[in-house]
Amino acid sequence: MSRLAGLRGGLVLLLGVSTLAVAQSSxxxxxxxASKPFGESFLLAEMFAQLLEARHxxxxxxxxxxxxxxxxxxxxxxxxxVYPEYTGTGLLAILGERPSSDPRQVFRQVTREFRERYGVxxxxxxxxxxxxxxxxxxxTARQLNLATLSDLARVSRSLRxxxxxxxxxxxxxxxxxxxxxxxxxGSVRALLAAVKYQALAAGEVExxxxxxxxGFIARYDLVVLEDDQHFFPPYEAAALVxxxxxxxxxxxxxxxxxxxxxxxxxxxxxxxxxxxxxGIPVPRVAAAALLSLGLTRFQHAGSRPAREASGTGVFPYLxxxxxxxxxxxxxxxxxxxxxxxxxxxxALPLGLxxxxxxxxxxxxxxxxxxxxxxxxxxxxxxxxxxxxxxxIPALVALFLYSLYPILRNTYTGVRDAAPEAVGAxxxxxxxxxxxxxxxxxxxxxxxIMAGIRTAAVINVGTATLAAFIxxxxxxxxxxxxxxxSDTRMILSGxxxxxxxxxxxxxxxxxxxxxxxxxx
Amino acid sequence: MLxxxxxxxxxxxxxxxxxxxIDVGRAECVALIGESGSGKTTLLRCFNRLVDPDHGRVLVxxxxxxxxxxxxxxxxxxxxxxxxxxLPHWRVHRxxxxxxxxxxxxxxxxxxxxxxxxxxxxxxxLADRWPRELSGGQRQRVAxxxxxxxxxxxxxxxxxxxxxxxITRGDLQVVFDGIxxxxxxTAVLVTHDLNEAFLLADRIVVLRQGRVEQTASPxxxxxxPATEYVRQLLRRARVVA
Numbered sequence: 001m002s003r004l005a006g007l008r009g010g011l012v013l014l015l016g017v018s019t020l021a022v023a024q025s026s027x028x029x030x031x032x033x034a035s036k037p038f039g040e041s042f043l044l045a046e047m048f049a050q051l052l053e054a055r056h057x058x059x060x061x062x063x064x065x066x067x068x069x070x071x072x073x074x075x076x077x078x079x080x081x082v083y084p085e086y087t088g089t090g091l092l093a094i095l096g097e098r099p100s101s102d103p104r105q106v107f108r109q110v111t112r113e114f115r116e117r118y119g120v121x122x123x124x125x126x127x128x129x130x131x132x133x134x135x136x137x138x139x140t141a142r143q144l145n146l147a148t149l150s151d152l153a154r155v156s157r158s159l160r161x162x163x164x165x166x167x168x169x170x171x172x173x174x175x176x177x178x179x180x181x182x183x184x185x186g187s188v189r190a191l192l193a194a195v196k197y198q199a200l201a202a203g204e205v206e207x208x209x210x211x212x213x214x215g216f217i218a219r220y221d222l223v224v225l226e227d228d229q230h231f232f233p234p235y236e237a238a239a240l241v242x243x244x245x246x247x248x249x250x251x252x253x254x255x256x257x258x259x260x261x262x263x264x265x266x267x268x269x270x271x272x273x274x275x276x277x278x279g280i281p282v283p284r285v286a287a288a289a290l291l292s293l294g295l296t297r298f299q300h301a302g303s304r305p306a307r308e309a310s311g312t313g314v315f316p317y318l319x320x321x322x323x324x325x326x327x328x329x330x331x332x333x334x335x336x337x338x339x340x341x342x343x344x345x346x347a348l349p350l351g352l353x354x355x356x357x358x359x360x361x362x363x364x365x366x367x368x369x370x371x372x373x374x375x376x377x378x379x380x381x382x383x384x385x386x387x388x389x390x391x392i393p394a395l396v397a398l399f400l401y402s403l404y405p406i407l408r409n410t411y412t413g414v415r416d417a418a419p420e421a422v423g424a425x426x427x428x429x430x431x432x433x434x435x436x437x438x439x440x441x442x443x444x445x446x447x448i449m450a451g452i453r454t455a456a457v458i459n460v461g462t463a464t465l466a467a468f469i470x471x472x473x474x475x476x477x478x479x480x481x482x483x484x485s486d487t488r489m490i491l492s493g494x495x496x497x498x499x500x501x502x503x504x505x506x507x508x509x510x511x512x513x514x515x516x517x518x519x
Numbered sequence: 520m521l522x523x524x525x526x527x528x529x530x531x532x533x534x535x536x537x538x539x540x541i542d543v544g545r546a547e548c549v550a551l552i553g554e555s556g557s558g559k560t561t562l563l564r565c566f567n568r569l570v571d572p573d574h575g576r577v578l579v580x581x582x583x584x585x586x587x588x589x590x591x592x593x594x595x596x597x598x599x600x601x602x603x604x605x606l607p608h609w610r611v612h613r614x615x616x617x618x619x620x621x622x623x624x625x626x627x628x629x630x631x632x633x634x635x636x637x638x639x640x641x642x643x644x645l646a647d648r649w650p651r652e653l654s655g656g657q658r659q660r661v662a663x664x665x666x667x668x669x670x671x672x673x674x675x676x677x678x679x680x681x682x683x684x685x686i687t688r689g690d691l692q693v694v695f696d697g698i699x700x701x702x703x704x705t706a707v708l709v710t711h712d713l714n715e716a717f718l719l720a721d722r723i724v725v726l727r728q729g730r731v732e733q734t735a736s737p738x739x740x741x742x743x744p745a746t747e748y749v750r751q752l753l754r755r756a757r758v759v760a
Contacts, residue, residue: 424604427569427675428665429594429621442608 030060031245031252034080034389034470036071037064038193038483039275039282040130040213040237040268044084046286048239048256054296055255062389064479066468067166068093069381070389072240074469076118079388081245082256086130087122088235090114092172099172103129103234119243123253124260125236128268132167132232133212133224134177140206141223148228152207153181162191162205172233173209180231192482213265215273216485237263262293276485317488318495325477329496332473335391335463336504339398340456347403348448351410352436361411368407371400376462380469394463394471401462402455409451413444446512453508460501464493474500520545520673520705521566526575528561528729535561537729538575545672546703550710550720552752557726559709563675566707567596579673594622597666597674597704601681603658605650611635611661612646618669627668634664639694656687663695673705680715692718713756717741725749 031052035045042063049059062080065071072094074080090110091097097113100106107125114120136146144155152159167173168190177183185207191199197216200208210217210224217224239256246253271289274280290296318325347368354361379397387393417440425439467475474493481489521543528536536558543549551559564570565577568589577584584592597618605614612631619627635642638660650658659679666674679695680688696719699706710716716723717737725732725740725748733745744750 418607420600420602420604421606424598424600424662425606425617427567427593427598427600427604428618429590429592431590434621439606 030058031082031249032060032062032080034062034065034071034074034083036067036083037468037479038211039215040211040272041084042282042480042483043271043275043286043289044126044237044239046282047259047290048082048084050283050286050290051259051295052252052255054290055252057249057252057255062470064467064476064483065389065470066377066380070377070384070469073381073384074389075240075242076120077385077388078242078244079384079390080242080470081249082239082241084126084237085122085240086235086237087125088131088172088233090122090240091233093170096171099176099231099233101230101233103236106234107236107238114240121241121246121253123239123241123257125238126259127237127261127263128213128265129234129236130211130213130265130268131227131235132173133210133214133217134207134227135200135210135217135222135224136207137200137203138221138223141225146223146225148226149177149181149183149231150228152225153183156183156185156207158186159206160187160189160204161185161207162189162196162199163209164193164196165190167209176231180229193485197485213268213272215269215276218269218273219277258295259293262295279484279486282484314488314491318492321477321492325474325492325496328472328474328476328493329500331471332460332463332475332497332500335394335398335466335471335473336456336459336500339395339463340402340452340459342395342399343402343406343455344452346399347406348410351407351448352414352441354407354411355414355440356432358415365404365408365411369404372404376401376465377468380465384469389470391466391471393469394466394473398459398463398466402459405451405454405458406448407451409454410444410448413447413451414440416447417443449508449512453505456504456508457501460497460504464497520547520580521707522578523562523565523572524576524578526562526565526572526577528558528565528570528572534729536565536572539726539729539731540575541724541731541734543705543707545705547721548699548706548708548719550708550716550723551726552710552713552716552723553726553732554711556728558729559726560677562726563677563707563709566673566675567593567598569593594618594669595671595673597669597671599659599662599666599674599676599679601678603650603662605658605661605665607650609650610646611648611650611653612642614650614661615646615665615668617665618671622669624669630668630670631664634668635661637667637698638664640664654687655683656691659683659687659691660694663691663698667698667702667704670702671704673707674699676706676708678709678711681710681712688715695719713752725752 033045033049033052035041045061045063049061052059065074068089071083075083087106087110091106092099095110095113097109107122111122114122134149134152140146146152163174168188174188189205196208197220199205201220212224241253271285274285275282354364376397379400380393383393383396387396421443422435422439425435430438463473464475464478466473467479474497477489477493481487481493523539523541525538525540526536527534527538539558539562541549551562553559561570565572566579566584568584571585579587579592612628615631615634616627619630624630632642632646635646640657640660645653645657650661653661663679680691683691692715708719720737722734722736723740724734727748733740733749740749741753744753
């Protein structure tokens with residue numbers, strides 16, 4: 001454990017030079033408030049954060065963590081302190097228990113099991129339920145005479161469904177629905193939350209899964225089909241708090257319980273609508289909500305610049321966000337730069353070493369290549385118990401993804417470098433070290449540089465996923481924008497990331513001239 | 520100057536050299552001739568320890584080569600491969616300075632200029648060129664200059680002129696023959712061209728499947744081929760009718 005801490009310390013030291021943000025997060029222990037990547041989760045987490053700040057606690061926001069898997073793993077291992085979760089998700093997705101339709105019984109069960117298994121505590125529910133809502137267009141409902149899920153089962157074979165990947169896989173999602181109602185869709189397409197509603201409105205699919213508190217259901221005038229068999233378990237929202245947070249900050253935990261029981265479903269639909277449909281920034285909506293609930297006395301001064309009201313174009317928006325974009329870009333560059341430097345420091349010598357033991361080379365390189373095939377979210381989730389969340393695991397993941405192109409090109413480049421020149425260098429009395437330094441390496445330099453360029457460009461893209469484990473960078477506005485269906489926000493991350501990829505490729509391309517094979 | 524005593528070398532199951540013995544006198548030029556796979560290049564490479572024999576021993580200037588540091592040995596012996604083997608990322612003068620540089624000689628620039636002049640190249644015009652800017656014949660001349668720059672006593676040549684057109688090859692053969700005689704360098708020349716062997720060598724060793732078929736002076740070889748194989752070889756090269 002102390003070795004890990006040392007490793008972490010060393011890496012943080014390495015980063016310290018170019019970023020203040022890292023230094024901040026590793027300074028005094030703030031309360032880490034996190035959320036999952038969808039609008040309501042952002043909103044609830046922001047309300048937790050502002051409530052804590054109003055009670056004079058220091059807060060570190062890590063909003064939009066990958067998904068249930070990543071957020072919960074981070075909480076269980078004390079990498080974050082609190083995030084909003086739903087009892088039904090806890091019961092089915094985390095505990096893997098059978099569904100139950102009694103909210104009280106579910107809350108009792110998750111409270112007990114989470115305490116016993118993980119030492120994690122559910123605070124008393126916030127007051128509203130947000131269950132899955134199977135929705136169709138109003139005209140579809142009329143034509144097919146649909147009011148309930150049992151009605152849907154009759155005609156499901158002729159319908160196309162667009163469902164979130166999460167829903168397709170989980171026991172309380174599509175598989176359970178198929179079993180409980182005998183629903184079999186003609187086709188099922190996996191769609192992210194951000195495009196689901198547009199796809200339904202455009203007639204690409206006839207059925208989607210939503211949340212009962214979604215602001216979009218009203219906006220697109222959708223019909224939510226009644227769960228007449230009471231299949232979906234109750235999804236009561238509540239704050240989930242980590243073991244260390246309970247032990248160390250009882251006063252802060254008590255402050256969070258002030259929200260318990262105060263939010264109704266009607267409240268949430270209204271708040272979600274303001275965020276998702278009206279495009280009002282989450283911090284502002286959260287501040288107004290806390291104020292109207294009587295939990296804060298004056299409008300909390302948000303710690304981040306307010307988003308411009310909707311209606312302005314993409315470019316004015318980007319211009320307004322320029323300082324945020326700049327700092328996110330710097331963080332992104334830091335993630336890419338440090339992980340790439342680490343990958344070069346490992347893959348280059350390894351490639352040279354393998355050139356000397358060619359029998360082992362192919363299997364080692366293929367092994368490293370296998371890392372490339374790991375889904376990034378799975379790799380990130382896997383590392384949370386070891387490295388927590390934030391910059392460190394993101395760097396490690398990016399490092400691992402950068403190894404292969406550099407290793408492969410170094411090995412191949414050095415192996416295949418002008419064999420006749422290498423042969424002559426040997427025959428005239430160069431030592432192995434001299435052959436490497438004066439002949440093989442300079443001749444392989446363009447190929448090695450090509451590998452580094454490939455790794456760098458891939459890295460710029462992959463680093464956007466760092467947002468899912470709270471490492472920041474240009475993935476933050478992309479993830480948040482996807483969650484809130486805010487195109488301008490998505491572009492404020494995606495455009496700089498694309499430019500950064502071009503820039504990095506260009507700079508490395510230009511630097512090839514300096515390593516070009518002459519003296 | 521150079522001796523191979525009952526040298527054998529296997530590559531897996533293939534016997535590349537089978538108890539071969541040859542003797543090269545000081546300032547003598549010996550040509551190793553044979554078809555592909557006859558073992559002539561393997562034998563050449565035993566002299567600068569690019570190949571270490573399985574059995575037998577190799578003597579360089581009376582000393583067992585196996586007991587000498589191979590790096591130091593190679594720096595004492597000039598080497599010209601078939602394709603020149605110039606380092607493409609070094610200019611001509613740096614290529615020619617290579618061995619003096621490895622040996623830590625101070626006036627390597629001077630030595631390079633002298634070596635270039637020796638092979639008939641104008642140092643002022645060519646020293647700063649890249650190898651890719653030279654013709655095939657010029658490249659091969661640079662390779663010879665590089666092999667001679669540190670004034671070695673011994674030079675090994677592995678089909679040095681094989682890839683050149685006939686006219687250029689003829690020119691280079693004449694140039695090389697002159698230099699060798701003038702500097703009194705001991706030379707071992709691998710070639711599959713019997714005419715080249717007759718032109719350049721004092722003695723010719725005919726190898727066949729890893730064995731010595733005949734060792735003789737050009738005249739002896741022509742007048743008294745030891746075996747039917749040698750006779751056929753001569754006939755094919757139109758050395759005899």
